[in-house]
Amino acid sequence: MLWKAAYETFIMVSWSLLAGLIFGTLIGLVLFLMSNQFFFKNRIINSIANFVVNATRSIPFLILMVTVLPLGALLVDTAVGPKAVILPLSIAAIAFYARLAENAFSQIDKGVIEAAVASGASHLRIIFGILFPEAMAQLIRHATVTTISLISFSSMAGVVGGGGIGDLAISYGYQRYVTEVLILCVVILIFIVMVIQYLGDKLANHFDKSYK
Template sequence: MQLPSGFNDELRQSLNETFYMISVSLLFAIVLGTLIGLLLFITSNNLFPKNKIINKVVGTIVNIIRSIPFIILLVLIIPISEAIVHTTIGPKAVMVPLAVAFTVFFARLAQTSFSSVDNGVLEAAVSSGAKSIDVIIHILIPEALPQLIKSTTVTIISLIGCSAMAGTVGGGGIGDLAIRYGYQRYNTAVMIICVVILVIMVQALQMLGDFLAEKLNRK
């Protein structure tokens, strides 16, 4: 089966849209998700200013958003997307629900990463008189960094899948290309090319994430 006319240009544009969606959404997810995950960890750990109320409220909000399937979240956040980016279709509109969904997704992964740090190391620093902020910046975050890298890898791969899913509702990117040319026009070749590209992206990112995490673990 032949590829449609102008497919190379369409593919190039779709790749750019996918990269745009993922990079912007990932930036928000990592920055905000790390802060939320850190807050959840600190407010549940006796070595820091523990606060059950804040932990419960923030944790409940995170759990509620995480429990909503992404395809439904896409529709629910349409008014917010329109208010922020002034459109309800295309990569810009999809970035808002992607950022929301993966901020809370990464928040839980970040909390787990911080929880994996040996509590004895933190206790030793606190007992020596170090301030909480110093313990967080100089011990907790560096010790959790390898696990945070792995969490970032998982997040990016999941982001790729959801950005492709967003193509079903006109979100642009590789998913949109696969739906418009591969599914709606019954062009199997286009579908296969889009799937292969996504597989290569996922494998490359997984290998890079594993490599970086391993290098940090050896330090």
């Protein structure tokens, strides 16, 4: 049961994290570019994107999960199990990481960008040659925070039959008064979070120029 629950948590978190990192980074980059005078400043598109991201982030995950679940059931042909929860987890991850990614890009020294623009560098060269390398350490740190948040969100999957370690802790450890299972699940989750945080910090420090 524990191995099955761990596998279900891995499936939910890994796929939703992948979606969050890909689409969240793209949206965060667009938000930054649309608000920066050196690129494609557009108040209308930026306002719309900001509204969508903020509105999604303001919805409690449990409500978001119940609301989006029917759409997820149409896509994966099931309303139970870890696959059914991937869509709401992905939406939450995308909105969460998009704002963090925008913040990471916004922290880049404007003088570096201005110098690149003055030298005649193309937008693509600036994006991939300056923005991503300069923001990489922060992006990794934010990805670590997003991963840990997704593990927390996945614990609520048991409400809709999504499974996972959180569901095992509630259904067997709490509701059936099997304290050993509850404690074991908590210890495992703490260990996983600590490992992820450690690896995330080590990788971020590797790309952090100021840390070196």
